[in-house]
Amino acid sequence: xxxxxxxxxxxxxxxxxxxxxxxxxxxxxxxxxxxxxxxxxxxxxxxxxxxxxxxxxxxxxxxxxxxxxxxxxxxxxxxxxxxxxxxxxxxxxxxxxxxxxxxxxxxxxxxxxxxxxxxxxxxxxxxxxxxxxxxxxxxxxxxxxxxxxxxxxxxxxxxxxxxxxxxxxxxxxxxxxxxxxxxxxxxxxxxxxxxxxxxxxxxxxxxxxxxxxxxxxxxxxxxxxxxxxx
Numbered sequence: 001x002x003x004x005x006x007x008x009x010x011x012x013x014x015x016x017x018x019x020x021x022x023x024x025x026x027x028x029x030x031x032x033x034x035x036x037x038x039x040x041x042x043x044x045x046x047x048x049x050x051x052x053x054x055x056x057x058x059x060x061x062x063x064x065x066x067x068x069x070x071x072x073x074x075x076x077x078x079x080x081x082x083x084x085x086x087x088x089x090x091x092x093x094x095x096x097x098x099x100x101x102x103x104x105x106x107x108x109x110x111x112x113x114x115x116x117x118x119x120x121x122x123x124x125x126x127x128x129x130x131x132x133x134x135x136x137x138x139x140x141x142x143x144x145x146x147x148x149x150x151x152x153x154x155x156x157x158x159x160x161x162x163x164x165x166x167x168x169x170x171x172x173x174x175x176x177x178x179x180x181x182x183x184x185x186x187x188x189x190x191x192x193x194x195x196x197x198x199x200x201x202x203x204x205x206x207x208x209x210x211x212x213x214x215x216x217x218x219x220x221x222x223x224x225x226x227x228x229x230x
Contacts, residue, residue, distance in 0.1 A: 012215055020044065021216060033209050033220045045223070049202050052225045057200040063227070064191055066201045068179025071160070071170050076178050082155055086174055089126055089149040090210060091133065093140040099210050100140060102129045102149035109138045126151060154207045156220075172206035179203075180228045198229040 015021040020041035024034035037045050057063045077083050089102040103121035106129065110117045116136065124132065130148040132138070140146050156172040173179065180199045187199060202225045209218055216222075 008215060015041070031220075033214075033218060035216050035219060049223070049225065053200070053202060056225075056227060060198075062193075062196065063198045063200055064187060064193060066180055066183060066187065066199050067203065068176070068183060068201065070173050070204060070206075071158075072173060072178060072182065074170050076182055077155060077171050077174075080178055080181075082171075082174055082178075083153065086154050087151045088154060088210065089129055090152040091140070091146040091149045093142060093144050093146055095144040096140070096142055098140065098142070099152075100146070101210065102126075102133065105138060105140070105146070106132060108141075109136070152208075152210065154209070156206045156208050173204075174207055175205050176201045176203050176224045176226045177228055180226075184230070195230055198227050200225070200227045202226075 012021075016023075016038075018040060019038035022036045022038050023030040024036050025031050053065070057065045074083075077086075090099045091102045091105060092099050103124070106121040106124070110121075113136075119128070119132070121129070126149055133146065133149070138146070155174050158170055158172060159168045160170055161168040180201055183199075187193070202223065204221060205224045206221050209220055
C-alpha cells in the first residue's frame with residue numbers, strides 16, 4: 001500500500017490536537033501569520049532555545065551572550081538600510097483588495113506558463129515587474145486584475161511618548177543582529193574579550209509579512225537564535 005503524503009493542513013491539524021501550536025486569537029477568527037505555542041509546544045521551544053544557548057554560547061570560550069531590546073533607536077534601522085531596503089513588492093487585487101507579493105505572483109504564473117520564463121522575478125525591478133504584469137495580464141489568485149506593484153516595508157512601526165509624530169516613531173526590530181552591532185563597544189569594554197569572538201542572542205523579531213499559508217515557517221512574530229562573529 002502506497003504511503004499517503006502528509007500535507008501542511010494535516011500537519012497543522014496534528015499540532016493543534018496534540019497541544020503544540022494553536023492559531024492566535026482563534027476564538028475571534030484568528031490572526032493571519034500568527035500562532036501560539038501550546039503546552040507541549042512551549043516545552044519543545046524552550047528545550048530548543050536552552051540547547052542552542054548551551055552549545056553555541058556557554059560551551060565556547062570565544063562566545064558571549066546578549067539580550068537587547070525589541071525597540072531600538074530609529075536611527076539604528078536607518079543606518080542598517082532597513083527603512084529603505086527592507087521591502088517587498090506588493091500588488092493589490094482590485095476587487096478583493098487583498099495584497100500579494102508581486103514576485104511570487106509572477107513566479108507562480110511562470111510555472112504555469114514556462115515559455116515565458118525568460119526573466120526571473122528576483123532579477124526584476126519594480127518598474128520591470130509592473131510592465132511584465134501588465135504585458136502578460138497576470139491576475140491575482142482569485143483571477144482578478146491587480147494594481148501596479150508598490151514597495152512595502154516589512155518593519156512594524158509604532159510610537160513612543162504622549163504625542164505621536166515623526167520624533168516618536170520607532171520600529172519593532174526586524175532582526176536581532178542590530179542590537180548586537182550597537183552594543184559591540186559595550187561588550188568589548190565590559191568583558192575585555194579579544195578578537196575574534198562572537199555574540200549570541202535569542203529573542204523576538206517582527207516582520208510585517210503579507211505571504212500567508214506558511215504556518216509557523218513565516219510569521220509576523222518569531223524567535224531568532226543568532227550569532228554575529230567578529
